[in-house]
Amino acid sequence: MNVKTVLEVRDLSVSRELDGAGVLMDANLKITAGQRVGIVGESGSGKTTLINSLLGQLPEGLVCESGEIAFLGGTWTADKRSAAGEAMGKGISTIPQNPMISLNPLFRIEAQFHQVLSRHFSTSREESREKSIHLLEELAMSEPATVLRRYPHELSGGMAQRVMIALATACDPVLLVADEPTTGLDVTVENQVLSVLRKKLDEDNRTFMVISHDLEVIARLTEYTYVMYAGRIVEQGPTSELLEKPAHPYTQGLVDCLQTSRGSIKFIPGNLPDFGERRLGCLYRNRCTRSIAECVVQHPAHSAISSTRSVACYNKVGA
Amino acid sequence: MTHLSRNPTGAYAQTPKQRSLWSFLLWPLGVVALIYGISQLVVWISPYDPERTIEKSQLLPPSAQHLFGTDSNGMDIFTRIFAAIENDILLPVAGVITALILGTIAGVYAGFKGKYLDSLASRFTEGLQAIPLFLLGLTIVAALGNGATVLIILIAIVNIPIFFRLSRSTTLPLSNADFVLAARGAGLSDFRIITKHLVPNITVPIVAQFPISCGYGIQVVAGLSFLGIGIPIPSAEWGLMIKDGASILVYGNWWVSFFPGLAILITVIFFHILGRQISRDYQRWIAGRS
Amino acid sequence: MLSFLVRRMITATITIVVTVAVIFIITRKLGDPIAFMLGPRATPEQINFFREKAGLNDALGLQFLNYLRDLVSFDFGESISTGRSVSSEVLLYLPATLELVTFATLTGLIIFVPLGVYGASRRGSLIAKICDGVVTLGVSIPSFWLGLFLIFIFYYILELAPPPFGRVSGSSNVESVTGFLTIDSLIVGNVSALLSALSYLALPCLTLALTSCVPILKLTKEMMVSVLKSPYIRTARNLGLPEREVVWKLAFKNALVPILTLSAMTFGFLIGGSVLVETVFSWPGIGLYAVQSMYKLDYAPVLAVTIIATVSFVFVYFLVDLISAIVDPRIRAKS
Numbered sequence: 001m002n003v004k005t006v007l008e009v010r011d012l013s014v015s016r017e018l019d020g021a022g023v024l025m026d027a028n029l030k031i032t033a034g035q036r037v038g039i040v041g042e043s044g045s046g047k048t049t050l051i052n053s054l055l056g057q058l059p060e061g062l063v064c065e066s067g068e069i070a071f072l073g074g075t076w077t078a079d080k081r082s083a084a085g086e087a088m089g090k091g092i093s094t095i096p097q098n099p100m101i102s103l104n105p106l107f108r109i110e111a112q113f114h115q116v117l118s119r120h121f122s123t124s125r126e127e128s129r130e131k132s133i134h135l136l137e138e139l140a141m142s143e144p145a146t147v148l149r150r151y152p153h154e155l156s157g158g159m160a161q162r163v164m165i166a167l168a169t170a171c172d173p174v175l176l177v178a179d180e181p182t183t184g185l186d187v188t189v190e191n192q193v194l195s196v197l198r199k200k201l202d203e204d205n206r207t208f209m210v211i212s213h214d215l216e217v218i219a220r221l222t223e224y225t226y227v228m229y230a231g232r233i234v235e236q237g238p239t240s241e242l243l244e245k246p247a248h249p250y251t252q253g254l255v256d257c258l259q260t261s262r263g264s265i266k267f268i269p270g271n272l273p274d275f276g277e278r279r280l281g282c283l284y285r286n287r288c289t290r291s292i293a294e295c296v297v298q299h300p301a302h303s304a305i306s307s308t309r310s311v312a313c314y315n316k317v318g319a
Numbered sequence: 320m321t322h323l324s325r326n327p328t329g330a331y332a333q334t335p336k337q338r339s340l341w342s343f344l345l346w347p348l349g350v351v352a353l354i355y356g357i358s359q360l361v362v363w364i365s366p367y368d369p370e371r372t373i374e375k376s377q378l379l380p381p382s383a384q385h386l387f388g389t390d391s392n393g394m395d396i397f398t399r400i401f402a403a404i405e406n407d408i409l410l411p412v413a414g415v416i417t418a419l420i421l422g423t424i425a426g427v428y429a430g431f432k433g434k435y436l437d438s439l440a441s442r443f444t445e446g447l448q449a450i451p452l453f454l455l456g457l458t459i460v461a462a463l464g465n466g467a468t469v470l471i472i473l474i475a476i477v478n479i480p481i482f483f484r485l486s487r488s489t490t491l492p493l494s495n496a497d498f499v500l501a502a503r504g505a506g507l508s509d510f511r512i513i514t515k516h517l518v519p520n521i522t523v524p525i526v527a528q529f530p531i532s533c534g535y536g537i538q539v540v541a542g543l544s545f546l547g548i549g550i551p552i553p554s555a556e557w558g559l560m561i562k563d564g565a566s567i568l569v570y571g572n573w574w575v576s577f578f579p580g581l582a583i584l585i586t587v588i589f590f591h592i593l594g595r596q597i598s599r600d601y602q603r604w605i606a607g608r609s
Numbered sequence: 610m611l612s613f614l615v616r617r618m619i620t621a622t623i624t625i626v627v628t629v630a631v632i633f634i635i636t637r638k639l640g641d642p643i644a645f646m647l648g649p650r651a652t653p654e655q656i657n658f659f660r661e662k663a664g665l666n667d668a669l670g671l672q673f674l675n676y677l678r679d680l681v682s683f684d685f686g687e688s689i690s691t692g693r694s695v696s697s698e699v700l701l702y703l704p705a706t707l708e709l710v711t712f713a714t715l716t717g718l719i720i721f722v723p724l725g726v727y728g729a730s731r732r733g734s735l736i737a738k739i740c741d742g743v744v745t746l747g748v749s750i751p752s753f754w755l756g757l758f759l760i761f762i763f764y765y766i767l768e769l770a771p772p773p774f775g776r777v778s779g780s781s782n783v784e785s786v787t788g789f790l791t792i793d794s795l796i797v798g799n800v801s802a803l804l805s806a807l808s809y810l811a812l813p814c815l816t817l818a819l820t821s822c823v824p825i826l827k828l829t830k831e832m833m834v835s836v837l838k839s840p841y842i843r844t845a846r847n848l849g850l851p852e853r854e855v856v857w858k859l860a861f862k863n864a865l866v867p868i869l870t871l872s873a874m875t876f877g878f879l880i881g882g883s884v885l886v887e888t889v890f891s892w893p894g895i896g897l898y899a900v901q902s903m904y905k906l907d908y909a910p911v912l913a914v915t916i917i918a919t920v921s922f923v924f925v926y927f928l929v930d931l932i933s934a935i936v937d938p939r940i941r942a943k944s
Contacts, residue, residue: 055847094847096840104841106862115859116848164844171849446627449923451881454915457899461908462635538751542885545753546900561754565889568757569765580754587749 003032005070006175006207007054012067014049014058023062024049025231028302031175036201036208038218038239040254041228044272047211050228051179055092072174093173097180099160103152109163110148113170120171135166138203139196158189165197169204176201178210182217194220215258219243224308227251230272230283232299237309245318247311249288282314290315346600347530347593351412358404367395370402370553378567381574388574390563392553396575400582402555406544408586410467411536414474415529421475422482423525429483430490437487444480452477453542460548470549474536485528486521493520523601530594534587541583557583613934621927626677628919632912633676685913690905695913699895703917704788705776706887706894710879712791713814717822718872725829729837730856740830747823756816756889763812770812774891777806813890821879828871832864839863866933873932877925881918 009029015022024046031037041047052058054069068075072091096102104112113132117123123131129148136144139162147159155163161181168176181197182190198221201208210221218225218239225242227235227250235248246252253268270287282299285291294300294314302310367385371394381388387396429437456473463469493499543549544558545565552559557579564575679685685695728740763770777790786793791810794802836842837860845855884896891897895914902910 057843092847093849094844096844098840101840102844104845104859104863107859115845115850115854119850119854167844167848442623442627443631446624447631449624449628449919450632450915451878451884451918451922453884453896454881454899454911454918457884457903457911458632458635458915461903461911534749541751542753545751545885546888546903548903558751558753561751561757565757568761571765573758573761576754576757580751580758583751583754584746584749588745591745591749 003034005030006033006035006072007031007209008070009050009054010068010070012050012053012069013065014046014053014062015065017061017063022231024053027067027233029226029233031207031209033207034205035224036206036222037210038222038225039209039211039228040213040215040218040225042213042272044230045213045228046231047228048179049231051094051177051211054177055094091174093168093171093176095161095164095168095176095178095181098184099164100152100155100157100184102164103160105152107151108148109150109152109155112163113148113167116167116170131170132166135170136162138200139166140192141166156189157185158193161185161193162196165193165200169200169206174207176206176208178208178221180212181210183212183214197221215243215254219258227254232283232312233302234284234313235309235311237305237311241309247305247309247316247318248284248313249290249315249317250284252317253287282312290317346597347533348412350593351408351533355404355409358401358408361401362398365395365398365401367398370394370555378572378575380572387578390560390575391567392563396560396578399555399560400557400578403557403560403579403582406467406550406554406556407537407540407558407583408533410470411474411540412533414471415478415532415536417471417475418478418532419482419525419529422479423486423521425479426483426486427490427521430487431494433491433494437491440483441487444483447476448480452539453546456539456543457548460543465543465548465551467550470540470543473543474539477539478532478536481528481532482525485524489521489524523598526601527594527598530590530597534590534594537583537587537590541579614931617927617930621923624923625920628923629677629680629916630673632915632919633673680916685916686909688902688907688910690902690907695910698898698910699913699917702893702895702898704785705892706880706883706896708776708789708791709810709813709817709887709892709894710876710883711789712810713817713879713883714822714872714876716814717818717825717875720818721822721826722829722868725826726833726856726861729830729833730852732834737830740826744823744827747819747826750820752816752820753885753889755820756813756886759812759816760889771805771808773812773889776809776893777802813886813892816886816889817879817883821882822875825868825871825875829864829868832867833860836860836863870929870933873925873929874922877922880921880925881915 007030009027012024012027012029013022014024027046027050029037029050039047039050049058049062052062053064054071058064103109107115110129110132113135114123114125114128117128117131121131132148133144136147141147141159141162147155147163152160165181178197182193185193194217200206201221208221210217212218222239225236225239226233227242227248229250235242235246235251237247242251243255243258246255250268257267268287273283273286280299281297282288282291282295285295288295292315300312300314302312304310305316377389377391377393379385379389385395385397387400389395390399425440429440455477459473459476460469463472540549541556541558541561544556545562546558547562549558550556560579561576564572564577564579568576683696685699688695688698691698724736724740724743728734728737731737760770760773764772786796790806791803794800794806833856837856842855842860845859846852850859881896883892883894884900886892887894887896888900895917899911899914902908
């Protein structure tokens with residue numbers, strides 16, 4: 001079955017201008033239409049840089065060393081900010097991490113909806129209002145009419161995030177991206193937001209990408225996952241398979257942390273290597289319980305485990 | 320008047336070993352002394368007397384003999400410009416230094432002690448700063464007469480609130496900081512705490528404000544003298560010189576007013592750049608230490 | 610909202626009282642107030658007589674209260690040179706200053722706000738550098754010198770501007786309604802008078818704008834740069850909104866409050882700060898009135914103008930605080 005590729009990233013490498021330290025190395029990524037993809041990794045894994053590259057919003061001090069991004073029929077490199085930014089803006093919407101500061105504090109919610117809706121669909125104020133009420137209802141927002149009249153600082157975190165989700169989906173983007181969507185929220189609210197988001201994604205059959213350090217979020221929202229560590233993608237595959245039978249020791253570690261039994265908290269000892277130390281060999285070896293001789297020499301290349309899975313490891317779990 | 324009220328990177332609890340507030344002030348003070356020295360040298364070398372009128376050379380346009388021309392009294396403008404440095408740079412600087420010392424001490428003390436003293440002083444400075452600058456100048460000259468001393472007093476009065484607020488706003492958040500409580504616990508007297516622990520933290524904004532205040536001070540002296548109520552004739556002073564040339568400007572004698580004004584412009588810009596350089600220097604030094 | 614208003618009013622009043630106290634102390638204690646009022650040519654008998662009459666032998670506190678009482682009833686004493694009441698003279702001169710200052714602030718806003726927004730949206734470009742240069746220059750240039758040379762260029766060389774004396778050409782006859790010659794001639798429909806008034810306003814306004822309004826440029830640029838970096842602007846761009854709307858509608862509104870505050874403060878500041886420019890252009894405002902009184906050693910007007918200018922400044926500042934609270938709902942919520 002020929003499924004259309006929405007986004008493809010080929011051999012993308014980004015490094016720091018200052019010292020050439022690698023922030024993102026040889027990233028390869030593909031998202032097909034309707035697919036829900038997750039990228040999981042700790043802070044410093046490079047996942048934010050990946051997003052920024054996609055959006056053409058690489059911060060000052062980072063340069064794209066190689067690789068390209070293909071989206072909506074166009075191809076470019078990550079540092080062509082304006083070109084990327086323009087095209088991206090037309091097809092990608094983001095749900096940011098902190099919704100409270102991502103809404104313009106001086107405009108009421110209904111005005112912010114109208115700005116977006118009138119731009120994309122040339123709606124009148126009344127039409128915008130109706131449409132936004134409908135969108136908010138789909139996200140299980142109680143009393144949407146009241147919420148619309150409010151200012152951002154009058155909303156709770158969960159409400160603000162749902163507003164952001166509504167705004168992002170209102171544009172009917174080709175690709176919806178969520179950057180740590182529930183990190184700033186309380187656990188109970190998180191549950192609610194994840195539910196409504198998943199429901200909306202299913203209803204719209206939306207092509208979706210979520211970035212998170214929390215496997216729980218990934219588990220609930222995605223069908224395919226990329227695991228990142230220290231700037232590289234170390235494993236990828238269908239989410240359910242990854243969670244049940246992880247191949248990379250790091251993924252195994254993450255899954256273990258997820259399933260903590262009462263009484264003992266599992267964690268992965270050690271820290272991400274500093275930028276300056278990212279050179280030869282597998283970057284995970286210092287924290288890996290399964291490291292062997294080959295791990296020191298060179299970072300492992302990806303090898304396919306099945307038609308949908310691949311992993312970069314010399315000593316896979318279960319091998 | 321612009322205020323700089325950023326806290327320096329990381330308030331620190333010990334006196335910096337090598338350099339102190341004074342060493343950073345030495346820089347601009349040294350520059351001022353150098354400029355004064357040069358001005359005196361130029362006046363000494365010059366064949367013209369800056370305060371003696373010469374018949375028959377009135378209103379000569381710029382030439383090889385008179386680089387900037389002469390004024391309506393026949394005096395060489397080039398020489399007078401340099402002679403005026405005494406009034407136009409030294410005087411404001413003296414006023415600003417006075418304000419710096421008094422204002423900073425008061426501000427640190429108020430920020431440290433807090434409560435009524437602080438509120439009182441703050442309301443007072445707010446009131447003082449609401450008075451328009453030149454009108455305050457007129458009032459003070461009316462009350463005290465004109466002349467150099469009065470001008471210094473005026474500049475000091477105008478700048479004390481600035482330094483007060485600057486040092487107060489920097490000291491206030493620190494007055495309850497841990498290292499202060501620790502110092503108290505160790506039995507240090509208030510005076511010790513202030514001088515050894517709090518003063519180093521105000522260095523950056525104070526030192527950066529100093530040249531800016533000097534720049535404004537120059538404008539005040541020149542402006543008041545232009546109005547005729549600052550430095551009295553026949554002293555050489557840029558504002559006075561501009562005034563001399565003002566009435567004859569519309570007859571084409573542009574050089575009489577032009578060069579003194581240019582001198583003011585260049586000097587004030589110079590002080591602003593100096594101020595920027597000092598704060599950059601200091602930021603770099605702080606970054607280097609930590 | 611009401612409590613906010615009340616609190617701000619109290620602060621404003623305290624500031625005014627403090628200011629008047631300061632001026633009072635300067636004039637009563639630092640110099641001899643009678644000599645101050647009568648000038649140096651008064652005889653000892655005159656001085657003694659007026660000392661008694663002015664109640665200077667009373668306690669200082671009582672003097673201050675009397676002084677305040679006079680102020681509140683707008684009694685600023687009499688002008689030695691003209692014999693008329695100072696308050697009536699101030700009323701004659703005030704409209705000229707207000708007109709000048711209004712137009713100067715507006716000119717500054719019109720020139721500098723768009724320039725600042727433009728400079729912020731194209732960082733590091735030539736425009737941005739020009740902005741920085743203009744700010745430094747504007748702050749450093751002596752206003753009276755600039756005024757003189759604008760006269761030199763536009764009146765003497767180019768013969769475009771009218772002679773630097775007065776507000777309107779002698780031949781125009783305008784009925785004074787508001788005191789604003791521009792508005793008055795507009796009301797009557799006297800176009801030539803309006804044009805004449807504007808031509809006389811041009812150079813002094815430009816001088817004031819270029820020297821006192823440049824902080825508006827600096828602030829606009831800094832605020833816009835900061836706002837354009839914020840997360841909600843990033844969101845707006847991500848949601849596909851065009852750059853023009855992002856900069857001018859969404860970002861600018863967030864920068865508005867500080868810009869407005871500064872503009873109003875500039876306006877209030879200029880009321881007392883136009884002294885030099887009024888002198889250069891012989892503009893018949895309160896600044897010129899004060900300076901000329903100084904020359905005549907007539908000090909009561911100087912005092913009156915100082916107090917009035919200060920009170921205006923504080924009042925304007927208070928008004929703007931109020932408006933800021935309306936524009937930004939967070940300010941209301943915070944207090």
